[in-house]
Amino acid sequence: MADAGVHTATANDVPEIIRIHRETWRLAYAQLLPEEVLSTLDTDEAWSLAVHSGAVLVATEGEWTVGFVVASKAPDEEVANADGSLPEDAATTALISVLTEPRWGRRGHGTRLVAQACRELVNAGATRGIAWVPEADKASRNFYERLGWTGDGMVRTLDAGGRPLREVRMSGPLAVRLDA
Structure with missing residues (x-):
């Protein structure tokens, strides 16, 4: 494998983040989300704001941007109990x-991204992480489970262009081993 790395995203990374987001979701979620939702996933402005806030890290392999993670304090509505x-x-x-x-999958990039994000979150005072994952996305659920996270029993259903999208909340420690 060529040199792999993780760095805090800059404005120069925004076009690749958008491309990876759109192309990967179109491939992975074509059966879950209608085309009109997939075609309006994100905007330059939304990603520019996220990158400017320092909440986005990108993974690289050689000269290629291969993935990203967004990590920050969870809004109350994301972490709330069912009641x-x-x-x-x-x-x-x-x-x-x-x-x-996907073409860069199974090379440790996702784990490196989450591990670096977790280190930064712990340094900022965070103690636990959560992630919302489509219930039908077994690959993503398995990824978080390999990190030691589990479904915490919370489920939500989003309106995805008139099609319900059921998500489960994964929860776990912020101590991610790079050999996970």
Whole structure:
């Protein structure tokens, strides 16, 4: 494998982040999401704001950008219990979303991204992570399980262009081993 690395995203990374997001979701979620949803996934402005906030890391292999992770404090509505109450650790729970382009999969990029994000989150005071994953996305659920995360029983159904999309919440420690 060529040199692999992880760095904080810059404005120069935004076009590749958008490309990876759109192409990977079109491939992975074509059966779950209608085309009109897939075609409006994100905008330059939304990604530019996320990158500017420092919440995005990108993975590279050689000269190629191969994936990214978005990680920051979880909003209360993302971490709330089914009854709307907040768990005791709500203020120190982080929301993490990782995506590696499939052709670069199984090379450790996703784990490296999450491990670096977790180190930064712990340094900022976070104690636990959560991620929302489509219930039908077994590959993503397996990825988080290999990191020691489990489904915590929370489920939500989103309206994806008139088609329901059921997601499960994965939850786990912010101590990710690079050999996971």
